[in-house]
Each structure stands twice: as C-alpha cells, then as structure tokens.
Amino acid sequence: MSRYGWSGTLPVPGHADSRQSGEVVRAALAVQQGHGPESLLEALRSVALLVETEHGESGYTVAVMSAESGGLWWLPVFSDYQQLADYALRGQRGDVSITYGQLSGAEVFDELLAQLPRGTGVLLDPAAEHTVALPPVPGTVPAAIALDPDTGDHGDTADG
Numbered sequence: 001m002s003r004y005g006w007s008g009t010l011p012v013p014g015h016a017d018s019r020q021s022g023e024v025v026r027a028a029l030a031v032q033q034g035h036g037p038e039s040l041l042e043a044l045r046s047v048a049l050l051v052e053t054e055h056g057e058s059g060y061t062v063a064v065m066s067a068e069s070g071g072l073w074w075l076p077v078f079s080d081y082q083q084l085a086d087y088a089l090r091g092q093r094g095d096v097s098i099t100y101g102q103l104s105g106a107e108v109f110d111e112l113l114a115q116l117p118r119g120t121g122v123l124l125d126p127a128a129e130h131t132v133a134l135p136p137v138p139g140t141v142p143a144a145i146a147l148d149p150d151t152g153d154h155g156d157t158a159d160g
C-alpha cells in the first residue's frame with residue numbers, strides 16, 4: 001500500500017469531508033433498501049477510508065473481527081473519523097488511544113483485503129444506522145479471498 005496515516009488520537013468531530021461521507025451514506029442506505037452494492041462499492045473505492053489497527057510483535061496490523069457462526073472474518077472500515085470514534089465508544093474504549101490507518105478505498109479493496117484471511121468481508125461503519133456488510137463474494141473482494149456462495153463454501157473456520 002502506498003500511504004498510511006497512523007495516529008492515536010482522533011481529530012475533533014466536524015473535520016471530515018461531509019461530501020465524501022454523504023455519498024457513502026446515501027449509497028449504503030440504498031443497499032439497505034434492496035439495491036445492489038455496485039454504487040456503494042464505486043463510492044467506497046473513490047474515497048479515503050479508515051481502518052483500526054493493532055500493534056503487535058510484528059508491528060501494526062489491521063483489526064479484523066471473526067464471527068462465531070460461519071467462520072467469516074470482517075474488516076470494519078469507517079467513512080470518517082466520527083464513525084470510528086462512535087465505534088470505539090460503543091465498544092467502551094472511550095479513554096483508550098485508538099490507532100488507525102487511512103487508505104484509499106481502492107487500496108482497501110485491491111491490496112489490503114488480499115492480505116487478509118480467506119472469507120473476509122467488509123463491514124462499513126459498524127456503529128452507524130447505515131451499516132452495511134459486504135460479504136466476501138466475487139465482485140466484492142479479491143478472488144483470492146472470495147467465497148463461492150453457490151458451492152456452500154464457508155471459508156476458513158479456524159480462529160487465527
């Protein structure tokens with residue numbers, strides 16, 4: 001990936017590009033209303049997204065969530081700083097420093113996802129009313145980690 005913006009303190013609310021997040025929110029709401037994900041994927045690929053990171057022995061890695069049922073993994077992505085802050089507060093981490101990376105949506109979908117476990121989908125703004133889960137299927141995530149829903153492929157079921 002070409003650029004990262006690591007930090008530990010979220011900026012003051014209100015500094016996000018409202019045009020960017022507004023376009024993503026409108027597209028996410030359309031998906032919730034039954035429209036296909038194409039417009040949302042296009043909007044996400046054209047904006048900057050935030051991903052939470054964790055610091056481990058090998059440096060910074062993106063934080064992914066595993067689902068107990070189905071063995072799927074989810075990469076939470078955030079359309080703006082406020083969405084990331086709301087997510088942290090709902091997780092009762094209000095006073096904890098949060099590390100995150102800022103990448104283009106194209107980098108998230110083309111490069112970052114390809115490095116994650118097979119069966120990893122994208123969870124947009126998980127603490128918001130417009131939350132959308134984009135499953136790990138062809139056309140949404142890179143082929144290397146996509147699952148084939150026609151074959152009952154459920155991905156990696158092992159934790160880790």
